[in-house]
Amino acid sequence: MKVRLYLSLIAITIFSLSGFCQTDKLPRKNVDGKEFYIYTVDKSEGFYALFRKFGTSQSDIIKYNPEAKNGLKQSQTILIPIDDSTENTSRNEVSTNQQEKNNQERVFEVNSGNKFFNHTVKRGETLYAIALMYQIPIKDITDANPGTEQGIREGAILKIPQSYQTGKVPEPVSSQDKPKADTNEQFIFHTIESGETLYSVSKKYNTEIESILLNNPGISPSHFNIGTVLRIIPGIKKAVEKATKTEYTAYKVQKNETLYSIARHFNISVDDIIACNPGLKSIKKDQIINIPKTVQYIVPEKALTNDEIDRIYNRLYKCDKKEAVNVAVILPFMLNNKPDSKSNLYIDYYQGLLMAVDSLKRKGTSVNLYVYDSEGSDATVRSILNKKEMSAIDMIIAPEQDSQIEIIADYALKHNINVVNSFSLKSNEVTHNAKIFQTNIPHSYLYAEASNRFIKKFRNKEIVFLNSKEEGSSSKEFSKILKDDLNKEKITYKELNFDSELKVNALDDMLNQCSNVIFVPTSGSRTMLSKIMAPLVTFSNDHSDMDISLFGYPEWITYTNEQLNNYHKLNTFIFSRFYANVTDNDYKDFNSKYHYWYNQNMVNAYPLYAVLGFDTGLYFLEALRKYGHNFGNKTHNMHSKALQTDFQFERINNWSGFINKSFYFVNFTPAYNIVKIKN
Structure with a gap:
C-alpha cells in the first residue's frame, strides 16, 4: 500500500483556506519599517508547520529570529515577516498560469521499499543508542530487523522505520527518555547514496541547502559520506523567483471596433497595441493585429557550486579567534551545606581549572570565569541560566546530574553555547544535541x-x-x-x-x-x-x-x-579513560604548583578531579580562543597534551554532539617503567 507525502512548493501551490493561519487575529509589530506577525510556537511545531501556516521559509524565520537557529521551542515567541505570500489567500486569488499548475504539487511515493531508511551500525553502537538517536522504540527496530534482539554487529545495515510518513510524534524510548521539543519537528531521515550531493538532496525534498546544513552540522560539501544519515525538514524551499515577459496574441478585428475599444477589452492602452503593430494607424473589420500580454514565469533554479555551498557553510559555522573567552562553571559545590566527599571533588576540579586558566593567561589568552553553585537543584540551575551575564557565555561546564544536564543542554542549543559534560556517562543529550561535548567515552x-x-x-x-x-x-x-x-x-x-x-x-x-x-x-x-x-x-x-x-x-x-x-x-x-603517571615530570610540576597554590594535597580519587579540571580547561579554553563558538567542527585540528585525560572527539551522527574516544593502554613493564599508550 502506498502512502503519499505531499511536499508543497512555496508560493506556487494552491492551498485550501484551512491550511493557513488566521492571521487577522494575530498581533502585529513594526520593526525598522517592516511589518511582522507576533506568533507563539505551539507544541511540536517546527519550521515545516510554520511554512504551512504562513508560507515563510526556515531561513527567513531564522533571519528575523536568530535564536531559532538551533530549533523551535514550545511557547517561544517569534516574528513572522508579512509579505504577499504571508497574507491569507483564497483559491480565486491564486494564479492559474499553466506553468504553475504543472508545479503546484510535488508528490513523494513512500511505498514498502522506502518507508524505511538504512542505518549502518558503527563500532560501539547498541540498539539502545540507535533508538535514542532516532527517537523511536527499540521494538520498532527489532521488528523491522528480525534477529537483532540477540545483538548487532559493526557494519550491519539496519532498516529504520520513518516516523514522518505517519505524521505521528515519535514514541519515547522508555518512560525516562521522552522526546525533546527540538526533536518533535518530524524529520525525514535520508541515507546518502552514491552520486548524491547536497544540492541533489535539497532538490529531492524541496528544501534549502542551508536548512540541511543547519540540521546536520556534521556535514559539509567535503564531508558528505555515502551511507551516513541526514535529518531533513521537507518542503521549506524559499519562494521561487518569478519574472515577466511579453507575449503576443493574434486578434481579428470585429465590426465597429476601434483601437480604444479593443484596448479597453484587453485592459491595455492604445499605445501598447500600436507598439506591437508597427505602422498601424487605423483598423478595419477582419484585420489581424497583435495584442500584447504580460505573463509571469518561474525563473529556472541554478545549481549551487561547491564553492557557493562552502560559503553558506562558513557563514553558518564561522570560526573566529576570540579576544576574551567567557566560561560558566555550574557545579554542586554545596557551599551552604556541610562539605562532603562529593562536593570536595568538585572544588578540586574547579581549583585545577583555575590553574589551566592561569596557564593560558600567561600565554595571552583572556578568560572570564563565572562560577555558580548549582546546589544539586534543578530550580537553582534554571535560576542561574536566567542571569543577564549568561547571554555572553561561550561554554558551560555542567554538573553530573542528568536532569540538570538536560536543562543546560536545551538552553545551550537555543543560545549556541557549548556544553562540557565531564562527569555523567548516563546522560543521553549527546545523541541529539550538537552543542554537547562528552569527555568520558561511553562504555559500549x-x-x-x-x-x-x-x-x-x-x-x-x-x-x-x-x-x-x-x-x-x-x-x-x-x-x-x-x-x-x-x-x-x-x-x-x-x-x-x-x-x-x-x-x-x-x-x-x-x-x-x-x-x-x-x-x-x-x-x-x-x-x-x-x-x-x-x-x-x-x-x-x-x-x-x-x-x-x-x-x-x-x-x-x-x-x-x-x-x-x-x-x-x-x-x-x-x-x-584516565591515567596520571605520578613519576612523570609534568605531573610532578603540576602537583607541586597545586600544593603551592592551595597549601593542600589533591583529593585522592580516580580520576584525580584537580587534574581533570586542568586537562579539560587547557583543551577547551584553547579551542575557544583559537576557533570561537564553532570549534566543534575543528576538533580534527586540535591536539591535547594532557596529564590524565586526552581528547579525541567524534560526532555520533550528523546532528549529534561529540564523544571523546580517547583512552589509554597503561603498560606496567617488567623494567618497572609505566608507559601510557594513546594509539
Missing part, C-alpha cells in the same frame, strides 16, 4: 575500541581467557565483545574455567607448548584479581623463558598501590 564505545586495539597489538600472542565460575555474567561484557571480534578475525584463543581458585598446574597443562601468552580475565572485579594474581606470578616465575602479559580493566588502576609490583612482574596492560 570504550569496550569496542579497546577490543579493536587489543587485536592490533596482541593478535600474534596466545590469548587465554580466565573465567571464574563464581563471577556473575554482568561483568563479562568486554570479554564477550573481544571474543566476538577474535572470531570475526579468525584468531584462535583458549579458555580456562576455574571455581574458587586458579590452579598453576592447570596453566602448565594448557600452555606447555606456548612461548608468548597474554591472559585476559573475564571480569575486572577485585575478587577476580585476587584469585588470579598469585597463581599467575608463580606461573611466570616458573617460566622465565616465556613472554607473559596480563590484560586488565579500568578499575584495576584503583588497585595499583596494592598490586603495583605484580603488575610489573606480569607486564600488565590496563585499558582506561
